Amino acid sequence: MRIGELSEQTNTSRRLLRYYEEQGLIVSERSPNGYREYDERFVDRVLQIRGLLDAGLPTRIIKQILPCLDKPRVIYFPDATPEMISTLEGELERMNQRIECLTHNRDAVADYLDTVRDYRDSEAV
Incomplete structure (x- = not known):
C-alpha cells in the first residue's frame, strides 16, 4: 500500500509516517516510480507506535521494544x-x-x- 493509504487507515499524517520511517520504526520499499510502498502489517505497527507515543514513550525506547510486540517475539538484551x-x-x-x-x-x-x-x-x- 502507498503512504496515502497507510495514512488513511491509521489516521496518521504522511509527515508522521515519514518520521517513523526515519526513526527506523517502520520501513518501506520503493516502487520503480519512487513511491513508498508499505506492507499491510504496518497498519497495526503504526497503531502500536501511536499508542506507545500516547503513553509517553520516546521513539528510541519504542524502537527497542517493537520487536516484543511481534510474533515470534525477539528481545534484545544488550540494548537494555x-x-x-x-x-x-x-x-x-x-x-x-x-x-x-x-x-x-x-x-x-x-x-x-x-x-x-x-x-x-x-x-x-
Missing part, C-alpha cells in the same frame, strides 16, 4: 541499559495509573447510563 529499564518501569507505572483512572471513569459512565435507562424505563411504564 539501566536508564532504559528505569524509563520503562516509570512508563509502566504511569500506564497502570492511567488504566486505573480510565477503568474508574468507564465504570462511572456505565453506572450513570444504567441509572438513566432505569429511570427512563420506569417513566415509560
Whole structure:
C-alpha cells in the first residue's frame, strides 16, 4: 500500500509516517516510480507506535521494544541499559495509573447510563 493509504487507515499524517520511517520504526520499499510502498502489517505497527507515543514513550525506547510486540517475539538484551529499564518501569507505572483512572471513569459512565435507562424505563411504564 502507498503512504496515502497507510495514512488513511491509521489516521496518521504522511509527515508522521515519514518520521517513523526515519526513526527506523517502520520501513518501506520503493516502487520503480519512487513511491513508498508499505506492507499491510504496518497498519497495526503504526497503531502500536501511536499508542506507545500516547503513553509517553520516546521513539528510541519504542524502537527497542517493537520487536516484543511481534510474533515470534525477539528481545534484545544488550540494548537494555539501566536508564532504559528505569524509563520503562516509570512508563509502566504511569500506564497502570492511567488504566486505573480510565477503568474508574468507564465504570462511572456505565453506572450513570444504567441509572438513566432505569429511570427512563420506569417513566415509560
